[in-house]
Amino acid sequence: MKKALALKYKSLIKAGWKSVLAGAAALCIFAAMNVAAIKSYAGVTYMPDVTKEMNTPEFWLSFSPYDADTVQADRGRIEQININNLMNEKTNMNDLQHYNESIDGVEFNEKVLTKAREELKSYKDKGYYDQYGNKLSDILIESIAQNTQNRSASQLQAPMYAIVVKRTTLNAFPTDTIITDELGDVNFDYNVLSSVRVNEPLVIKSVSADGQWYYAESLNCYGWVNAYDVAICSSKAQWESAWVIPDDRVLVVTGSKVILAESNTNPESSNLLLTVGTVLEEAPAGSYGARVTNRSPIGNYVVYIPVRNGDGSYRKELALINGNAEVSEGYLPLTKRNILTVAFRMLGDAYGWGGMLSSNDCSGYVGDIYRCFGLKLPRNTTWQAASNSFSYDVSECTDEQKMELLNNMPIGSVLFFKGHEMMYLGTVNGKYYVVSSVSSIAYYAGPGVMRTRSVMINTLDIRRANGTTWLSNLYKLQVPYMM
Template identity: 35%
Template sequence: MGKIKSKIGKTICVSSLAIILFENSTFGTVQANVSTESTVTKEMCESNYWNSLSQQVNGQVLMDVSQINQFNDAAMRTDACNMNDVTAMDAMFDASELKNSLSESIVAEMPEKAIFVNGVATDTLTYYSMISAAVVSTGWDNQIAPKYALAVSQTQIKSIPTIDYIGYSETDSDDEVVLSSLKVNEPFLVKQCAIVNNCVFYWGYSNNVSGWVLGNDIAFCNGKAEWLDMWQTDVDGKDFIVVTTDYFTLSESYYSPSTSGVKLTMGTTLKLVPEWEIPRNIAMRGTWNNYVVYLPTRDAYGQCVKQIALIAQNKDVSIGYLPMTSENIVSLAFKYLGDTYGWGGMLDSVDCSALVRNVYKCFGLEMPRNTSWQKEVPGTCLNVAEYDNETKTTLISQCVPGTPLYLPGHTMIYLGTVNGVNYVISALGSTSDSNGYLDVRTENTVAVTPITVRRRNGTTWLENINGIVEPWKISM
């Protein structure tokens, strides 16, 4: 009996000691906290926090169908927005003349500084001259008509035809020749071709830039009518889905390699298959609890094949465009929180202006590509460059959450004002905390910040903000 008591006593002592050590020591524990700017609280990292502060405007539709259509038409007609109406570019053209012009511009517009190709220092003139020569020797000639293509995967549009990564230093985080990107099923009007280092590239127009796209990432339609039918949507239509999260991938499939694992990003639109055209079985699967859509794929000859694909019901999509409300704008922006920054669509991600573009695309509204172009949409931009900080803060506080704010080279989406400080969400590169000594850090992420964070020269974003764009204030 004494031995039994002794064993029990030892067990209790050991257990008690373990509890004391556990409660009084942090050795070996893992903190589950997420790092933020010093004034950003855990609650501020949720869209519901900001939407709860602006309940009076949450359900208000900021732009109806006619206003969105008017905005899109105005942006397309405004030269400073640099938008391209790809549906109106069907005239014959001199391919030889275009080829020579593109070749000359590659050399004429090459960077004056040294370049690093895939991290290796390379003579700029030699590299650009090689690409220029390839355009001349492999491009199309004669009078031809444009070709109608669709992106079959998320891809980049570049200023020169190359698969190389071009930086200005050995560790440059931006591919300096990337201009923009194409989403799956996004139209691309092709006018030239080039073969560089055995890779085929096509030059043409998206609705916001012109440039070079890798040939394997696009597919050619059999005429304009087929092309338009795949991607054109009405703002009030309900015959298509819109991706309303940062991205997701289609289910892997052994039986449909062309649709297996395809990555779809925010703002992607895909037509729904009419009920009477839905087969009983799609790649060895039934259709229960799935959206059934048409997806452009590419055959061995580069031609577009209209495939039927399934999107699981659990994915974030909307049937037709979402209503444009403050709550929806903020909620969509938060789908990117913590994602990597990707200049021009690098890394299949977003930079600051692409974040704004993609969020607003979910409502059917087309924003221009760059920050300076987005500010030029007619009738919507309030120029605040000459205002003092107090006036700017007051004006921003009066904005609807979801309003894009601009400073040279950067754009943000306004979230709300707390303790007299305006907060935003944006895809940012480098910045310094609003408190403490100036310590500019490379973040390259989508983050919530106050507009009192600082730039490399010590000035705050607030001091540099020069534009407030309110699309819903376009005059009718």
């Protein structure tokens, strides 16, 4: 009897262990499946309701494939839009090519000194920090403000003409001091105003007290640029020869970033960063020899790049760009496919306030996309929204009315709310999708704010830090390539 009970007990234990082992095996399989699922998404994460497929141009073009490659605006219309934007005072764009005004340097000194003191004091009053974690002090403020003063200022001085030799920024003040509203957040600098790209023209109106900064105007902004990032031309004619390029020799960077090959023989072009929207001149066939930067040009584009001589003057020299780089011979045709292709090449790129970190903020992102088509947009959201392009004012519309209008807006339309802009993609399952360079949003999985700081796709039902949706905050819908 005892033996029978023992055998039965042993068989039950054995069966139990089999059950446990089977369960454990099932759990392992389930865990492995979950790990596999996690790994399949661990490489790239997306916003809610955004799939991997949505991060491709083909997904959005599939809804209207018949006009994906239809030119939405030809060169003639684009040039007319550029002229309209230039003539519109609300866009604050600068007609550099026709700039020949003399400058009252004494008066200019007074204006920039007063403005610098006022703006820096406002940052101090808000409790902002420098890059070392110190709150802005009166001593620092006055030191920066005094550096705005041109020691050689006169009441009648001619402008200088410069070309950007490395991708850099225009700053609010002639200093490398970072001004941030969050202790330790040196990736957000209120001193930065706008990016300027290699071979971009500038008009120089003043020089800082230490000689290290120039006060410059670009096509769509103005501010202080580091003197070592630009080269001064000997004449206006030399300056124009750098950037007024015949259409058949235009080469446009259409990828997020293109980096030239490292070179010991040509340090000026070695590892030179070219960001999206950079425009260079291709060298005419037969104008160069068997070697460029000590290499055969086979498999490469041959272009001119601007160089700063030791005395700060300008010259141009030849450089090579890989034939497989994301560039275009001539401005891209303005099609929906090309708009999305350029826009999506920057997905996942860092957000860069004012163009810092060699990246873009929201308006810089949209502006650089359209640069690839030769369309020149104003610098910030307010100025872009004020352009004469085809648009709807939806500030008084309900969400339902906004959605009805969005249903008829084309890919590439720009949507604005105060402090942000985004590019419209389309609608899927009743949700409206946009792509933009985003600094922060209300955290979608709980309370608080999510620091996104990336170029990303999201729906218009996500919320701002104040709890309201992006859709409810829209005040203008615009098609920048339509008049």
